[in-house]
Amino acid sequence: MWRSRRTARSALQQLTTIAVTLLGLLVMTFIIGRMMPVDPVAAIVGEDATRDVYENVYRKLGLDRPVWQQFLFYLRDVATLDFGVSIRTGQPVLNDILHVLPATIELATFAIIIGAGLGAPLGVMAAVNKDRWPDHVIRVFSLMGHSMPIFWTGMIGLLVFYAGLGWVGGSGRMATFYIGLVPERTGFLFIDSAMAGEWDVFWSALNHVILPAALLGYSSAAYITRMTRSFMLDQLNQEYITTARVKGLSSRKTIWRHAFGNIRVQLVTIVALAYGSLLEGAVLIETVFAWPGFGQYLTSNLIIGDMNAVMTCVLVVGLIFITLNLISDLLYRVFDPRTRAS
Amino acid sequence: MTDPILDIRNLSVRYRGTPDPAVRGVSFTLGRERLGIVGESGSGKSTVGRALLKLLPTAEITAERMQFEEVDLLNAPERRMLKLRGRRMSMILQDPKFSLNPIQRCGHQIAEAYRTHVRASKAEAKAKAVEMLAAVQIRDPERVYMLYPHEVSGGMGQRIMIAMMLLTDPDLVIADEPTSALDVTVRLQVLNILDALVRDHGIGLIMISHDLNLVRNFCDRVLIMYAGQVVETLDAADLDHATHPYTRGLLAAQPRIGGDRSALPVLERDASWAQTGATT
Amino acid sequence: MTAATQPRRMPQSLIALRNILAFLMRSPTSAFGLVVLAILILTAIFAPLLATHDPYVQDLQNTLQRPGNGHLFGTDELGRDIYSRLVYGSRITLTIIFLVTIVVGPIGLLVGTVSGYFGGWWDTVLMRITDIFLSFPSLILSLAFVAALGPSLNNAIIAISLTAWPPIARLARAETLTFRAADYISAARLQGASATRIIWKSIMPMCLPSVMIRLTLNMATVILTAAGLGFLGLGAQPPLPEWGAMIATGRRYMIDHWWLVTFPGLAILAVSLAFNLLGDGLRDALDPKQMNKR
Numbered sequence: 001m002w003r004s005r006r007t008a009r010s011a012l013q014q015l016t017t018i019a020v021t022l023l024g025l026l027v028m029t030f031i032i033g034r035m036m037p038v039d040p041v042a043a044i045v046g047e048d049a050t051r052d053v054y055e056n057v058y059r060k061l062g063l064d065r066p067v068w069q070q071f072l073f074y075l076r077d078v079a080t081l082d083f084g085v086s087i088r089t090g091q092p093v094l095n096d097i098l099h100v101l102p103a104t105i106e107l108a109t110f111a112i113i114i115g116a117g118l119g120a121p122l123g124v125m126a127a128v129n130k131d132r133w134p135d136h137v138i139r140v141f142s143l144m145g146h147s148m149p150i151f152w153t154g155m156i157g158l159l160v161f162y163a164g165l166g167w168v169g170g171s172g173r174m175a176t177f178y179i180g181l182v183p184e185r186t187g188f189l190f191i192d193s194a195m196a197g198e199w200d201v202f203w204s205a206l207n208h209v210i211l212p213a214a215l216l217g218y219s220s221a222a223y224i225t226r227m228t229r230s231f232m233l234d235q236l237n238q239e240y241i242t243t244a245r246v247k248g249l250s251s252r253k254t255i256w257r258h259a260f261g262n263i264r265v266q267l268v269t270i271v272a273l274a275y276g277s278l279l280e281g282a283v284l285i286e287t288v289f290a291w292p293g294f295g296q297y298l299t300s301n302l303i304i305g306d307m308n309a310v311m312t313c314v315l316v317v318g319l320i321f322i323t324l325n326l327i328s329d330l331l332y333r334v335f336d337p338r339t340r341a342s
Numbered sequence: 343m344t345d346p347i348l349d350i351r352n353l354s355v356r357y358r359g360t361p362d363p364a365v366r367g368v369s370f371t372l373g374r375e376r377l378g379i380v381g382e383s384g385s386g387k388s389t390v391g392r393a394l395l396k397l398l399p400t401a402e403i404t405a406e407r408m409q410f411e412e413v414d415l416l417n418a419p420e421r422r423m424l425k426l427r428g429r430r431m432s433m434i435l436q437d438p439k440f441s442l443n444p445i446q447r448c449g450h451q452i453a454e455a456y457r458t459h460v461r462a463s464k465a466e467a468k469a470k471a472v473e474m475l476a477a478v479q480i481r482d483p484e485r486v487y488m489l490y491p492h493e494v495s496g497g498m499g500q501r502i503m504i505a506m507m508l509l510t511d512p513d514l515v516i517a518d519e520p521t522s523a524l525d526v527t528v529r530l531q532v533l534n535i536l537d538a539l540v541r542d543h544g545i546g547l548i549m550i551s552h553d554l555n556l557v558r559n560f561c562d563r564v565l566i567m568y569a570g571q572v573v574e575t576l577d578a579a580d581l582d583h584a585t586h587p588y589t590r591g592l593l594a595a596q597p598r599i600g601g602d603r604s605a606l607p608v609l610e611r612d613a614s615w616a617q618t619g620a621t622t
Numbered sequence: 623m624t625a626a627t628q629p630r631r632m633p634q635s636l637i638a639l640r641n642i643l644a645f646l647m648r649s650p651t652s653a654f655g656l657v658v659l660a661i662l663i664l665t666a667i668f669a670p671l672l673a674t675h676d677p678y679v680q681d682l683q684n685t686l687q688r689p690g691n692g693h694l695f696g697t698d699e700l701g702r703d704i705y706s707r708l709v710y711g712s713r714i715t716l717t718i719i720f721l722v723t724i725v726v727g728p729i730g731l732l733v734g735t736v737s738g739y740f741g742g743w744w745d746t747v748l749m750r751i752t753d754i755f756l757s758f759p760s761l762i763l764s765l766a767f768v769a770a771l772g773p774s775l776n777n778a779i780i781a782i783s784l785t786a787w788p789p790i791a792r793l794a795r796a797e798t799l800t801f802r803a804a805d806y807i808s809a810a811r812l813q814g815a816s817a818t819r820i821i822w823k824s825i826m827p828m829c830l831p832s833v834m835i836r837l838t839l840n841m842a843t844v845i846l847t848a849a850g851l852g853f854l855g856l857g858a859q860p861p862l863p864e865w866g867a868m869i870a871t872g873r874r875y876m877i878d879h880w881w882l883v884t885f886p887g888l889a890i891l892a893v894s895l896a897f898n899l900l901g902d903g904l905r906d907a908l909d910p911k912q913m914n915k916r
């Protein structure tokens with residue numbers, strides 16, 4: 001009972017933190033929206049509207065009210081999921097975003113699989129060989145991934161592997177002649193094409209996702225490698241590692257079964273956070289690969305100054321970050337026996 | 343003492359990156375008996391224990407002879423050591439809070455020790471582990487088998503550790519301060535369990551401690567270490583007749599139940615003890 | 623006590639600096655970082671001497687020339703010499719580094735020291751704000767800020783600074799907390815020194831070294847973000863020879879004229895890698911466990 005009360009208190013604390021962060025997020029998007037150099041009324045009514053029409057819309061948007069009231073209106077809109085209409089597409093912004101998000105999630109998911117699949121073993125290897133040559137090589141390799149301007153690597157990758165060697169597909173999610181072939185059900189191309197039995201499309205999609213995903217994955221592998229290394233170093237110094245060796249376990253089993261087992265939860269947290277920052281990388285790489293995802297939607301709206309779209313995009317990314325943080329926190333609670341109530 | 347379990351001559355250990363060896367010229371033999379190693383903190387007791395199991399990746403070990411039964415430890419490759427460790431020689435570590443893997447059930451960790459060396463099904467290993475838990479006087483061993491290390495008390499944790507290390511019936515057990523992390527009330531209980539098991543199975547025991555009284559009661563012979571060297575070797579019964587001034591100092595510094603209540607004398611040290619070394 | 627340590631502080635910190643430099647030069651990777659940064663600074667200073675052409679002068683007879691033939695790295699779509707543009711571009715990169723440092727350093731120091739020194743309510747509010755900024759992806763936030771402020775090099779620098787100060791503030795706060803209890807701070811307080819004076823005279827100078835190191839560590843991210851903004855057309859505007867913007871224009875001609883994007887990219891990669899390697903070495907140099915081992 002004592003345990004459950006403590007859990008309840010920490011859950012409450014966490015809820016407060018989330019609420020404050022959410023509010024901060026909304027304030028920030030609100031400020032950004034106010035600062036945009038675009039006249040929101042003109043954007044709706046057009047440049048040559050009559051003064052009457054203009055005034056009317058101006059009042060309807062609440063722009064004659066004090067700023068704090070405008071903020072309250074904004075909160076109300078957000079609460080009712082009313083994010084306004086995109087000037088560019090004429091669609092509700094939320095619909096637009098839900099439409100482009102699957103492409104980005106697909107890309108980021110492939111990338112994180114590559115990043116974690118590469119980063120975690122490399123980090124373990126670096127820790128086990130601390131201060132010897134594998135450690136140094138891995139460190140330079142991972143810092144390299146951290147230092148690449150991803151938009152540039154994307155272009156070089158296209159030049160080499162697409163234009164030069166022809167190993168991978170070029171821009172976009174699939175070859176152009178497949179576009180529109182598969183009915184869109186979930187928005188996830190791999191799922192849709194598999195459901196429709198269009199395996200050619202499926203392969204084409206795989207062929208196209210592999211290069212941008214590998215590059216994004218490499219850049220996040222840098223972070224994952226570094227964190228895995230430092231987590232492993234902590235564990236390898238623990239007494240229970242000695243116990244495992246005294247039992248006669250080989251170093252491979254000691255490392256993977258005992259030390260790695262103990263960093264799994266931390267690692268999942270790191271991977272969750274890396275997944276969030278992949279969305280950032282996606283903004284740039286989607287531009288290079290003409291990937292019809294969230295990043296491209298955001299940048300194209302930034303450039304024409306579509307206020308509603310930009311505010312909502314920032315809000316969505318912030319929400320995704322908060323959610324990922326929350327999930328990784330929950331994972332700790334669920335998977336670490338020490339924090340799990342018995 | 344016909345067939346010694348251990349025969350160590352002139353063992354020295356130097357940690358990489360340090361100029362001086364942490365252990366110098368240590369020699370002793372061990373039969374089916376209980377040997378205590380006593381000395382102050384930093385005198386190199388644990389280093390000796392770990393060197394015997396070759397558990398020091400960052401240290402250089404040199405010796406004239408390091409014989410464990412028929413095995414030449416000095417030249418044994420790691421592959422050979424894997425077969426010895428946990429099977430024929432094992433070690434009980436100081437603090438169960440740190441020496442058990444926090445995210446694995448205690449029982450699984452015990453069973454793992456068995457399955458590493460004996461081809462057995464999971465069920466067999468579990469049965470064996472539960473039996474061993476009962477042998478270290480844990481009531482309700484089936485329940486304890488399923489507990490995580492943070493859910494057991496220190497005394498129980500150390501009994502789990504003993505069960506894990508004695509499960510394969512080794513010939514040599516090194517206990518590195520097995521009770522110094524425990525409450526005074528459970529110390530004796532844990533020591534008695536260990537003592538009984540060691541006697542029953544005829545295991546050679548090296549008990550590392552800085553508590554002279556404890557070693558006196560539970561060991562047959564005692565090595566006194568100072569600054570990485572053995573300064574004196576004695577039968578436990580003859581401790582009162584120790585000749586070396588450091589041992590005498592240690593003895594005088596021990597509180598004794600029923601002794602007089604005058605202030606304990608401060609342990610004196612002499613630089614020459616570290617230079618002359620063992621005079622056995 | 624303060625009087626005795628005060629005059630010695632300067633030479634001591636110089637000695638520390640020399641030791642750190644010596645330590646860095648011993649590791650090949652951080653030595654590489656130092657050398658690249660030295661080259662960057664020298665290039666920026668001596669740009670007029672090093673450049674072979676005017677970076678802005680177009681030569682429409684000579685567009686998209688391959689490397690060689692008097693143009694070391696070739697020419698771009700307007701016939702400008704890419705090598706010379708890269709050389710002058712180093713000045714922009716250095717400007718970004720410099721401006722971000724002098725904006726972020728003071729903001730981070732101020733927020734961190736005030737929060738740490740006064741504690742309580744100040745601390746709660748300031749750190750909550752810091753956390754909110756930290757919980758954001760910094761590139762997206764900079765993007766949104768630039769979009770709001772309008773695309774230009776200066777606005778890009780402001781936007782980057784707005785997202786780069788929170789880690790500095792956190793660090794400065796942690797440092798302040800360790801110094802706050804020190805004897806000479808209490809002594810100064812007893813003598814009636816005002817809080818402003820104590821923070822300005824005693825605490826900020828103590829926080830400065832670790833803040834500088836942290837800034838170095840973050841500089842790679844700053845460079846990449848600036849280049850990314852330039853690439854998206856939200857940073858430096860043409861015809862400025864900003865490396866990211868050069869890549870953006872070169873992209874159109876990329877398939878047949880690889881040199882337009884390759885060389886600016888390599889320049890960005892070299893500088894950000896240099897900062898990362900240097901930061902990595904600095905972390906080792908200042909880790910007491912590492913120093914003892916030598």
Ligand SMILES: Nc1ncnc2c1ncn2[C@@H]1O[C@H](COP(=O)(O)OP(=O)(O)OP(=O)(O)O)[C@@H](O)[C@H]1O
Pocket residue numbers: 357358360364381382383384385386387388389390400552
């Ligand atoms: N991994 C290591 N690297 C370098 N030096 C070490 C290492 N482990 C121990 N030492 C040094 O070796 C010496 C002996 O240490 P050891 O742990 O064997 O002492 P001990 O007698 O077991 O002490 P305690 O009673 O505190 O456990 C000490 O001076 C210690 O600083």
Ligand SMILES: [Mg+2]
Pocket residue numbers: 387388389518
């Ligand atoms: Mg010890």
